[in-house]
Amino acid sequence: MIIDHPLLGPRDAQEFVYLGDADLINRPDWQAEDAADAFHDYLYLRDNPAGVHRELWYHEQGDRSWLVVTRDTLTHEISKVELARDVARAQGRGR
């Protein structure tokens, strides 16, 4: 596969390491009432759809950016690639 890196352009997927569902960005609040349950769901209940999936890839043999790649797991069509840091900030993550 070829991943169109937002900064570096098209790069071969072999340069990347795959992690999984991009929801791993949404780490729960450790001080919440239901923290244990929330962490359980965060860690163990991730989506693995046959179809469009937002997932985390790490450009290990490249610039070390974590990316959020929107990919159709059936066709491998990649419709969007974003810097995970931008996604994380947009989803309200900060310090």
Place this chain on the structure above:
Amino acid sequence: MKQVNRLSGGLVDRDQVLGFTFDGKRYEGHGGDTLASALLANGVRLMGRSFKYHRPRGVMTAGSEEPDALVELRSGGRQEPNTRATVAELFDGMQARSQNRWPSLRHDMMAVNDRLSNFLTAGFYYKTFMWPKAFWEKLYEPTIRHAAGLGRVSGEDDPDVYDKGFLHCDLLIIGAGPAGLSAALTAGRAGARVILADEDFAFGGRLNAEMFEVGGEAGSDWAKAAVAELASMGNVRLMARTTVVGAFDHGVYGAVERVADHVAAPVEGQPRQVFWRITSKRALLCAGATERPIAFANNDRPGIMMASAVRSFANRWAVAAHETVAVFTNNDDGHRTAADLIAKGVRVTAVIDTRADAPAVEGAELFAGAQVIDSRGRLGLESVRIRTAQGFTRDIVCGALAVSGGWNPNVHLTCHQRGRPQWDETLAAFVPGPDLPVGMLVAGAASGVLSTEGALRTGAEGAVAVLADLGIAATAAVPQAEDAPVDLTPFWHVSESKGRAWIDMQNDVTVKDIKLAHQENFVSVEHLKRYTTLGMATDQGKTSNMGGLAVMAELTGKSIPETGTTMFRPPYTPVSFGALAGRAVGKHFHPVRETPSHNWATERGAVFVEVGDWLRAQWFPQPGETHWRQSVDREVLATRRSVGVCDVTTLGKIDVQGADAAEFLNKVYANAFAKLPVGKVRYGLMLREDGIAYDDGTAARFAEDHFVVTTTTANAVLVYRQMEFARQCLWPDLDVQLISTTEAWAQYAVAGPNSRKLLEKIVDPRFDISNEAFPFMACGEVTICGGLRARLFRISFSGELAYEIAVPTRYGDAMIRALMDEGEAFDVVPYGTEALGVMRIEKGHAAGNELNGTTTALNLGMGRMVSKKKDCIGNTLSERAGLNMADALKLVGVKPVDATQAVKAGGHLMAKEGPVDAAHDQGYVTSAAYSPILESSIGLALLKNGAARLGEVMRIANPLEGDDVEVEIVSAHFVDPDGEKLRV
């Protein structure tokens, strides 16, 4: 030596005479020959024996789809089985041998299988070797293994090198027939970066095998001129002898280039084959089409060939398949073979056309509406029996039968991304479906356009279309050429045949086998394939799958498209393991990482161990030491007695800087770092988010906003990745920057009571490293040996007074030599990873064996380190009830009651009395070593509620090795439990 069947003309180089042997007999051929064409030229039709029935076989095709003419080439380490004679370029001195026969090709003992054919039908293995069960391993499997298979390998190492590479282009054109050449000219002239690949050694495809004219000149001449023009373009790369074997995601293709298969041996340093990974923006598949046979009784005799192959041999290689040839066809294309042969003076004894309205033939007898119903000839075709339209039978003398059942477009690569081909009624064949791999277009015969003009036109137009996508303007210029329509009446097999009619030559699957599969309800094509092994041989059924489908469709009363095809998967043709491995063989299988003391350690005779890619000194044998334990015990004792030095460069080092560096470490480590003073080091334990211990190391604070953390050797890459994840994805607004510095510093552990004294001789005098000025867990930047910058850490893995000192790596070799020179006064020893391991077990430090992916901080005796006052990865889930049971495993030491007995890692702890089984398991030994200090075997173990069981006597059961050792449960800290040595 006379080449009895060599004709005039053709594209062979008659000035070049090449000698070769087949089964030891000498023959001659010409430059441009394949082994198959040269054998035919010499009148050799019998080339091999079939896989199952050991039937005599000859060559059936003239290309890579060949199922039958498989030979062994070369000898020794270069011996290569199952080479298709049709694609083996002849070279002087070639040694070829037939396969799958004993004692000789003409007299094969295993031909008895042919008589047993009623027994060896579809599903034979499944039905026969079911019982008794025990026979499988001892009798059936070895016997089958002996009887089956085709060629042999020598078992010697392949002496050749193989390579890989990566190419990039705007347009990859797969196949250099009329469509491919036309596309390449169009794209090349437009300035696009083009790769044109063809499996053949001569570009031109069917243009070299037909007598058609293109633009008023011979097709082969046109091809030659096109190639010359393309070769002159800097933007076009011509890759002959290169098979594109797979279409992968997003325009990536795999291709095998046979660099030196056409010579006896590569020149020194030249790879035999190269596996290219081609990244294309667009691809044009011009892979042509494959002619398919018609099945009839005994249709597998040497001499029965595809009509197009007979034509190729005559036109391109100037070889008559035999002196007398008959043609059996269901379409006009078969007539071309007759016409071309007659023009070359070959005697065509009959044209048998299944169509009642077959066109007239000049120079041969035509049997319209007739069928071939049987053949004769033990080791080669002598005659065929036909049934005429009027219902009479007649025998026709012929040494070769040219069969044409129509053409199948080579859709294989269009299906590598889940695409399914679609049925074309006119061609009675599958053509590429709508779901092509991204960026691919198909032209020429591969797309179902079977005329020469059509191929030239669709090739050029295809190139214009894909280049337009890329914003490159191109113009199609198509020369005049043959444009005959396809006239074909589908005809798959002669149903009245009495004998066996072969569908799959290579796997010996007959029409009868398909009928049996149907009768036993294996009707889905995927079941049919696996039950009968149709299409599962090395040729992947290129000439047989369609016939099999047609027969099954007939039996089930469905249409062929309803019956469907099996999946086409890469590779298109077989790929050698060598090409896939490339240069990653032997000691270059993976890269090696060498420590800064590597050369020095090699001089000292160190024994190395691989840790990941690293080579680390395991121990340093001294003269007279004959067992590794002697070396390791000596290194441990000398270190504990005085001082030892160990290269610890391999530990991962990550530089962490930024205003929020401390805050960041607080989040990635279970324990707290915010309050660590500058100039101090702290042990850190990292958890996974599920609360399981992940890695450990140290963090040294060099400034308020600057830490250097260490990871274990094995986890350096993973920890860095995880820290980047935390930095970019979890806490993106923390001001923290990371970079690895593992390799920038040569780092040595200097351990033992005299370590300070040794370092005082190295560290420049202006730095006070006394116990008061530089206490346990201190760190700082110093200079050594008169000004060289260095980092000093007072940390200990051995439990001794110890330091780690780091210098720029280029000085690492000099540094170890300086430490050894200066340490002579203290009898310094270098120690390796074994002694390091022994000392850490003696000290009770957890390492990889304990941080094994199942243990928590609590298990490791570090439960209280996990801060409850801050958020960090893993702390919430580390509090799960299941991980905090009263009888949770705890790290303890184990020591045999009888000091002569040895503890082994992996043994399980059981009550001293009582059953030894899983239900009574109390824990297990994680690490074990012989402690030369304690003069006893010792171990670390994880034991249920272990902390409360010190003093208990238990047994370690190791049923696998039959061990049963009584041990006492003790503290994991065998040496200096209070840590006094560390602080002096």
Place this chain on the structure above:
Amino acid sequence: MGRSCVYKLKAMTALGGTKPRVDVFAGVKISENPDRALVSVSARQGHETVCRERARAFLGVDLPAPARAASSEGFGVLWIGPDAWMVEADHTRHELLASEIKTAVADAGSVVEQTDGWCRFEVEGSKVCDLFERLCNVDVQAMLGDAVVRTSIHHVGCYLWCREAGAAFTVMGPRSSAASLHHALIESAGVVSLD
């Protein structure tokens, strides 16, 4: 306390020699280069502009955009990641490059000495593109001067810096794998020199 260490420690090249190694093939020359100091600079969050300005003032050149390098009189700079660069300079004159740069960018940047983390080979000649197309999945033919990619050569992560299109490249790889990287380079150089 006897402090007797008076000799100067001798540096060794990444390939373990006292002199840099040079290998010459028809069409390719591969030279080990131990003479460049390397330092990474990462902008601190919120100080990106200041970091760039201070770096430019010191280096005499703008910090380059992604996948690019830039050079001034005495320095070269490579982009290595978002808001991160590698600066290089002559090692003899700038052995303490890290402190020089830290002084220049101060609290606007994180600065880390990288000199000995890397081995470095200068690869030049008419066959360089043929060489690298056998080693890494990079469209080297399309690389123009001062294009930089990080890629993998025989599983070793490397920077590939085009010095002159189609003619000269700098390869930097992890120092501990210098021997493996060098082996890969000379093996492929041997092959391409045959053509």
